[in-house]
Amino acid sequence: MTDFRVKSRGRVNTDKPVKFTFDDQIYEGFEGDTVASALLADGVHLMGRSFKYHRPRGVVTASSEEPNALIGTTRGRGRFEPNTRATMQEIYPGLKTESQNKWPSLKFDLGAINDRLYMLFSAGFYYKTFMWPRSFWDSVYEPFIRKAAGLGKAPTHVDPDNYASRYLHCDVLVVGSGPSGIAAALAAGRAGSKVVLVDENSEMGGTLLSEPTVSIDGQPAWSWLEGAMRELDRLSNVRLMTRTTAIGYYHQNMIGLVQKLTDHLGDVPEGAPRERMWRVRAHEVVLAQGAIERPMVFHGNDTPGVMMAGAAQTFLNRFGVLVGKEPVVLTSHDSAWYSAFDMADAGAKVVAIVDTRDDVPQDLQDQAKTRGIKTYLGYTATGTKGRLRVKALRVNPVRDGKVGAAHLLPCDAVLVCGGWTPSLHLFSHTKGSLEWDAEAKVYLPGYKTEAVHIAGAGRGLWGIASALEDGTRAGADAVRSLGSKAGTATYAVTNDRTGTGITQKELPTDRSPGKAKAFVDFQNDVTAKDIRLAVREGMKSIEHVKRYTTNGMATDQGKLSNMNGLTIAADALNKEAPQVGLTTFRPPYTPTTFGAFAGYHKGAHFEVTRKTPIDAWAEEHGAEFEPVALWRRALFFPQAGEDMHKAVARECKATRKSLGIFDASTLGKIEVSGPDAVEFMNRMYTNPWTKLGVGRCRYGLLLGEDGFIRDDGVIGRIRDDLFHVTTTTGGAARVLNMMEDYLQTEWPELKVWLTSTTEEWATIALNGPNARKLLEPFVEGADISADAMPHMSVAECTVAGFRSRLFRISFTGELGFEINVPARYGKALWEKLWEAGQKYDICPYGTETMHVLRAEKGFIIVGQDTDGTMTPQDAGIGWAIGKKKLDFVGKRSLDRPDLVAPGRKQLVGLLTDDPKVVLTEGAQIVDDPKQAKTMKMIGHVTSSYWSETLGRSIAMAVVEGGIERMNDTLHIPTEKGDAVTAKVTGTVFYDPAGDRLKVE
């Protein structure tokens, strides 16, 4: 079977045969082969079906820009990888691969019916076809498109592999290890810079691997390469990384590298990461990514066996594989002539070299003649024969712009070259400008936004000698930019293959252009005709042409198709290419696994979970938890057989009857300290603070500049110049930032310092008529009797021997204390209180009971009962505004006409007519449930609970003009189609006089 292998060529290890499967058939290649090279060695070109028309497709490149030979690889459950480039996947013993987008088989695919329905699938097909009737979108079109869309199968199991992640800092990062990259790395490495040289291939060398006949400094290219790599390897300041793709270039020389670690291994070490994402911060970057060969656009150019000439050269020289025994070369660039020569020298019978140019260097023509290769100059190609494999190329002379008579050149491969596009994708990520070189008809790097140097073919240079020279220059430039001295190096190159070529639109033809299937984008099945149709239908910018035709929108981002598409669009518009524009390249350079991006952010590390010092106790006691901001908080503590409803009812009852204990450690805490602390508080919060005595505390309300409620919390005055501020759990960081912002930028004259003490204190709330009885024996250094420590007081003391800030406050309406102790003693104090509290039937309660108890008292929760558009008046807490204060954040906005206008949504209570019905939080409220849809909604329910204490449901809601509508009946439509009726009330449902606080 292996009759396409040339054992005298290539760098694969012919002593080590490797068996693998493709579509369940066993193939044998050698160590060092890719799936593509091993299949080609067996004469297999057909490797996939196209996206839209399911046309048979063969491999066209030897590298990562491959649009056709996309395969699935699998290593068992969860380890299926679609859309792997067969040209990049190295073979290993036991590798399992499969072709994609075919049914039932690669050679006979029913989806190819689309190819016959070609007229239906032209440019803008989706836009035109799926517009009408509208009702068909959900039921017919969308499911159909979903089913048909996409290449390859999505994996269905959790990926069991590990992915690693690393930051890396270096002086010079060199991307690409062809001659210019190696020369740059040598220049910088010899100068002592910390250098990282990366290449996406398994082996370094780039073009040198495909051009062994060149000699450098008197040595054959491969010997020179070996020596250069040995030198780089020995330099301790140089790191070499293969199988490593630079996927994106971000601000300030941050480059993402993805290193494949195990995809080439037959035996994967247990637990080894599959890929490692390197986030590199480089002082200087050298981009030496070479150039990408362009296909030629003609009818039948996608037939398997038609491929890039440079790829054929690589398959021959790097892998020892002839892609065909009787190839025809079709080109507009000198480089393909050398590919033909290499093929001929390796034993292929090159049928002909067809060049679209009239003038070709005599030297090349002579070399062709010596090898007995026929040449056709000034010819066009107008079609191919063969369906699953090319059998002949149809060529015609072009004389004075007229296409002459056709004749067929029988062949088993067509090697094309439509010129070379400098590979500037990463440079494009930096938003560096690309400037049109009108003579070479290529985009070249213009002004730069980063510390980046482009070297070699990326600057439109051609040949090994100029690549080495330019790489040396780029490396030295990088070294000098670092402030170091760069040495010099020159390389003597003989047998170099320099050359030029031209760029062109689709090739001239003698056939009806309407019937030509001349592909521009192989991966998305876009033809030259599609692009011209898009222009005819009014697309003038290449960005519009791209989206209308999907040219360049496949996973290869148009690496092969963009320039051909642009050239054809420009021709159709009768403009120069730069006037039509250039689409933007975006990261990643090649498709990248989600695993590489996720890295360690999975499983236990997926998201941070903050835990309080008392969390472990709650877990031991069977708490159900809920996430609040990043915190994990106990939601309720179910006893045997209880659901949430029953548990919460019991917790509420126990707290109101005797005593509840609650972990409030997540509340934000901020220390506000300094001679101007009181002035600062006056300016930040709406309330007056000047007269608040030491040892007293007050509810504080914080607004934004817009007058809307931002946060609230109880604030205690510890000393004259020291406030202990509490914030909501979610608002802790935000409030501190806001305070720092004002302090540093608006009021730098204030002598105030702030710091967060959220994590320093564990906070335990005791609530219930027996709270003082339990606490009193533990307290030293403060008198907490009702007279000495009235409601809204704070004291520094010890509790159970622990340093403490003790607040007498209540968020339940019961007698309440909040005890702050250093975090590491939080659990110990909780356990002591728990033990001593048994005689009061102490009940631990969670956030749900806390919510119910506060709602019974009408206390708001910022962010639940307010939504960022509510003023203190809207929320019914206008009393918290210091009326005599000259200023505070948001004061001016409170007088704006809109904020005092009637009809604003205001917070009210709602009591359902049927006391057993608990409204749904978020439900919309209407005046008349019988009105036609869409109904006029006048507000919504913000909080709603079953109140065990009251034996009925309670709710809070925001309602237009709500405060003026007491006792009105409103309607809350339900999803069942009926509506619940409820009366507007005040928000305090329980103990409005506050008698329960007055426990002696």
Added chain:
Amino acid sequence: MADAVSAVGGAEFRGAVTVREVGPTGMITLRGDLGSDAVAKAVKAATGLGAVPGEREIGLDGDKGAAWMSPDELLILVPYAEAEKAVTAMEKAPGKAHALVVNVSDARAHFRISGAGVREVLAKGAPVDLSPDAFGAGTIRRSRVGQVAAAFWLSDTDCFDLVCFRSVGEYMFTWLSTAGAKDSLPGYLS
């Protein structure tokens, strides 16, 4: 001290490196004008150190130290039992400038990560140049590790001390244990 519970209960992990939660550490936040006499005297009073650390510097003397946290903030390190005493000493230190002194010894978890590959482990999660020539003794960085804020410094050869907020101590410990797993270091910085 039987009642004291640290963030992860003194847990230890041994892999490519050793990760251990350090016992209670006295930590004091000092905010003020770092160039002022008052701050210099407060630092001296608490730690005995004669100099206020400069940008991204940490001064260490036995179990005491002072670390730069921001242009107007220092972290003072003392034995846990001496923290309250040190706060008092700092507040009483002579000087005119106003400064904030707060005992935050319980606000943080404190880890020690040691072993030959320790720089590699931190480089997995912190966007910091951890090569020996860029990060030596006397350097402190406030940065992040994985998804959480952290500060770390070299406390010995191949040994880093790291502090983060207490509530994320468990996340930090498991993260460091994953990053420090056996055979998981690419060997770039060693």
